[in-house]
Amino acid sequence: MFTLYLEFIRIIAYICHMIAIITGDIINSQKSDVETWLPKLKDLMGTWSTTPENWEVYRGDEFQLKCSVDQVFHRALLLKSLIRTFENLDVRLAIGIGNEVFHSEKITESNGSAYVNSGRLLTDIKTQGRTLAIQTENEKVNRDLNILFKWASIDFDNWTVATAEIIHQLLCNSELTQDDLAKELNITQSSVSQRLKRANFDLIHETDQFFRKKISEL
Numbered sequence: 316m317f318t319l320y321l322e323f324i325r326i327i328a329y330i331c332h333m334i335a336i337i338t339g340d341i342i343n344s345q346k347s348d349v350e351t352w353l354p355k356l357k358d359l360m361g362t363w364s365t366t367p368e369n370w371e372v373y374r375g376d377e378f379q380l381k382c383s384v385d386q387v388f389h390r391a392l393l394l395k396s397l398i399r400t401f402e403n404l405d406v407r408l409a410i411g412i413g414n415e416v417f418h419s420e421k422i423t424e425s426n427g428s429a430y431v432n433s434g435r436l437l438t439d440i441k442t443q444g445r446t447l448a449i450q451t452e453n454e455k456v457n458r459d460l461n462i463l464f465k466w467a468s469i470d471f472d473n474w475t476v477a478t479a480e481i482i483h484q485l486l487c488n489s490e491l492t493q494d495d496l497a498k499e500l501n502i503t504q505s506s507v508s509q510r511l512k513r514a515n516f517d518l519i520h521e522t523d524q525f526f527r528k529k530i531s532e533l
Contacts, residue, residue, distance in 0.1 A: 335387035399479035409437035
């Protein structure tokens with residue numbers, strides 16, 4: 316009985332200390348002026364946490380970010396929509412869920428299954444031609460979410476600059492009205508409505524909710 320109790324405590328401790336790591340790289344970065352997108356990327360991640368402990372850009376066009384498990388899909392969407400606002404740019408995102416066994420002052424020197432899952436996954440999806448995937452310790456969750464991500468990426472990878480702009484604004488502030496967005500983007504309210512329909516924004520929100528539910532199965 317005592318052994319079972321210790322195992323239960325170990326499992327609870329593992330779940331409570333699970334973290335999410337996003338490892339990403341910018342697609343077509345050589346074809347764009349780094350000064351146009353890099354400051355924006357750093358500004359976005361800087362609103363979430365400190366660098367280099369929790370995020371870092373390295374090798375010019377690659378980055379790593381640590382966050383809580385329930386936040387990770389929403390932050391992946393924010394990263395994707397930001398980069399898609401720049402003509403001809405895209406981003407590849409590998410989400411790793413797991414633990415952190417070594418914490419360093421630099422995220423790129425920290426270690427644990429979350430880091431391993433994310434780093435290895437990025438290499439895999441590069442060869443597969445995919446732009447979004449997840450790796451956890453649960454194969455059923457991996458299968459279900461990666462099927463979802465394959466379908467979702469068909470839409471995400473084809474966002475226009477205009478679509479990405481409006482998605483990014485709403486992801487940053489869900490309280491914005493269509494009138495607010497029209498003023499922000501200097502377009503008409505009807506144009507905002509049309510862009511939201513093309514962006515399937517309600518479906519994006521539902522996908523985020525589904526992700527949070529599914530990840531709770533870990």
